[in-house]
Amino acid sequence: MKRLIRKQLRKKSLMTDIPLTPLIDTALTLLIIFMITAPMMNNSVNVQLPQGSVKEDSSATQDLALYINKNHDIVFKDKNYEKIQDVIQLLSKSFEQDQQKTIHLYADESVSYGNVMEVVDAIKNVRGIKYVALATKNKH
Numbered sequence: 001m002k003r004l005i006r007k008q009l010r011k012k013s014l015m016t017d018i019p020l021t022p023l024i025d026t027a028l029t030l031l032i033i034f035m036i037t038a039p040m041m042n043n044s045v046n047v048q049l050p051q052g053s054v055k056e057d058s059s060a061t062q063d064l065a066l067y068i069n070k071n072h073d074i075v076f077k078d079k080n081y082e083k084i085q086d087v088i089q090l091l092s093k094s095f096e097q098d099q100q101k102t103i104h105l106y107a108d109e110s111v112s113y114g115n116v117m118e119v120v121d122a123i124k125n126v127r128g129i130k131y132v133a134l135a136t137k138n139k140h
Contacts, residue, residue, distance in 0.1 A: 066123070068107040072115060084122045095128030102131045 066087070067075040074081045081087050095101060103123055107116045120132050 063101040064103045066103055066105050066119070068105070068111050068116065068119060070108040070110045072111060074119065084119050088122050088126060091123070091126045091129070095126065099128040100130035101128055102133060103129055104133045104135050106135045 064076075069075065074084060074087055076087050076090065105116070105120065105123075107119075116134070120134075123129055123132050
């Protein structure tokens with residue numbers, strides 16, 4: 001009987017390492033899930049863009065994105081603003097004079113041209129902003 005107990009204890013004590021394969025499989029699965037879902041999180045504002053056929057320069061980097069939804073709310077860095085002046089104050093504090101940033105404006109097609117131009121005009125008066133790009137979706 002003692003021999004059997006010693007044998008069982010010896011077998012239990014021999015298992016000193018932790019199996020890493022399930023841990024690595026789980027980590028790689030999570031990595032793949034995050035790699036797939038991360039690009040989808042970038043455009044979380046629901047905006048129906050107007051159609052256009054002109055292509056922008058593909059070498060231009062998207063420094064900042066500003067959205068105007070169909071309710072005329074302005075969304076900047078995942079925060080809603082009702083007035084453009086609030087966004088302009090935030091932009092003015094954020095940029096230094098020597099920075100040359102590009103802002104991509106995503107305005108819903110139901111927003112009037114006058115409202116879009118009001119926002120563009122206000123943004124262009126901020127120091128450090130070089131270019132305001134109006135986003136459109138491609139015509140098929």
